Amino acid sequence: MAMKTSVTNINVLDIFQDKQLVKVCAPMVRYSKLQFRNLVKRYDCDLMFTPMILADSFCHSEKARQNEFTTNALDSPVIIQFAANTAHDFVGAAYLASPYCNGVDLNCGCPQSWAKEQELGCAMLKKPELIYDLVRQCRNRIPAPFSVSVKIRLLSDITETVEICRQLEKCHISFLNVHARTTNQLTGQIDKSGLKLIKDSCKIPLVANGGVTSLENCFELQDYTGCDGIMVANGILSNPTLFSGTCYTTKNCIQDWLNICYNSTLTMQSYQEELAKPKLTISEKPNNLTFQCFHHHLVFMLEKVLPKRQRHFFNSLKTFSSVLQFIEEYFGLKPMLFEPEMFVKTVSQNMDYTDRDFMYKELKPTEAEEQEYIGNSYNSDGQYFSSKISSEDCDLTEIFLENG
Known part of the structure; x- marks a missing residue:
């Protein structure tokens, strides 16, 4: 099996130990694809995420695997983010992808209506025990240095959010990503105090997400919250050189x-x-x-x-x-x-998943149904881009609806 052995052995936790601030490119619908990950890597991005991928499709469809994830020798360290609500889907997808990435992330923050209807994304926060089970099983079956992380949003009750974070730490996740807005708050100011409380309550690395548009903002947010990393979405779309300190695209x-x-x-x-x-x-x-x-x-x-x-x-x-x-x-x-x-x-790698689906098959209940992969809906332009055509000015925060 062809593997990126020279890069996938990177321990993501070493990056948090070595860097004063870990700079992270967020998982973004349509946009955090291979070419863009290769671009931001050139401009001081330390860790990159794929767009959110549906774990069930990734597990049982070769077409989904080929369409949803591509990589090359420059694409490291990279985290694949999956949306899942069953252990066989999440662990199965993670095991399939593990030779070609540095870790997996469970999406528990996507606020899109379709995700909520399928009990994915931020809907998972209503079932914290399920989240714990998924990441615990993944951590037990795929050893370090492969990382297992979770991306969440804040609940309206910050004490409930802190408790979820504490329990995730007990599940031995590698690090935690927190979008500092609630599941119903798509725009507006982030809750810096909530981030600080989470950081003060947990020992694992915390990556803060939301409201950052410059490198200066990154350090300001770190100074206030004590977070270990900053994840940027909109800001890095507008300026891929953001982490290198420039104010606009060079x-x-x-x-x-x-x-x-x-x-x-x-x-x-x-x-x-x-x-x-x-x-x-x-x-x-x-x-x-x-x-x-x-x-x-x-x-x-x-x-x-x-x-x-x-x-x-x-x-x-x-x-x-x-x-x-x-x-x-x-x-x-x-x-x-x-x-x-x-x-x-x-050059994009030819990834061989032969015989790596045994984990999915081993964990999958006999009664579980498989949905046919028909591709995602992300080939459409999307609300954010469409606004660029239809109006003179556009609020960047609109994209939060699509990225969670």
Whole structure:
């Protein structure tokens, strides 16, 4: 089995011991995909999360595994976040993925209505004993240095939240991620005092999430709460260089994004052809890259860079060629080939899950039903991006509805 043995043996807890502040890229619907994880890694991001993946689909569908998670040699340390409400789904998915990532995270914070209807995400907070059982079984069956973590939101009663955190610590989770808003609070100020109380009540590393838009904000939140890490979603979408201390997306970052996306579409054979006769462009139906991923990220990155008129024109573009033409004309940038040594590291891995589903089968009750994988709904533009097209101004907090 092909494994990222040189990187997946990283102990995530070592990062918390070595770093004054662990800087984390949040799990984001549609957006924390491989190319973006590779980008933020270049700009002082210490730990990266995948988007939330449905564990049941990941367990019984090869198509789901291939569609929902890709990785390469640069993609580390990376945590796969799963939504699950049964041990066989969560532990089974974690065991399947464990050779190719550094840990798993149980999503107990997603506030989307569909997740609540399926008793996933923040609905899990109503059944804390179930959460404890899932992470305890996962921890018992997959040894360290593989990490097991949980991402939660605050309950309206902060004492109940603290008690859940204490019990999770007793389940030997590796670290805790807390979005400092309640399950019904999609926007507004975060509860810094609640974060501080959780940190004062637990010894495991705490990663705080919510309301951060700059590196300065990160340190301010750490100073107030004592948290060990800061997880950023919206801020890092708008500025992937945030953790390096810049206030907006740099020109070098735009060039890096073009390069990462362009090279990710190439196979070893097509890379050799490009070396001989470079086209330095992206076809309209490339491998391993959607237009949504490529264009949306640029829309977010250029929010504070482009004047309003150019911004709205750029946001409405519909093809790779028109986007590349705009970027070249406005910024003088075009995609560039990586050097061979770098290119090899960016090639997506062929992940072999053969015989790794025995854990899922062993834990699965005979009466449990399997749902057919029909793909996720995230190929749509989403509420946040759509607002970029339909209105002149958009409140970044709208994306919290989608990311939890």
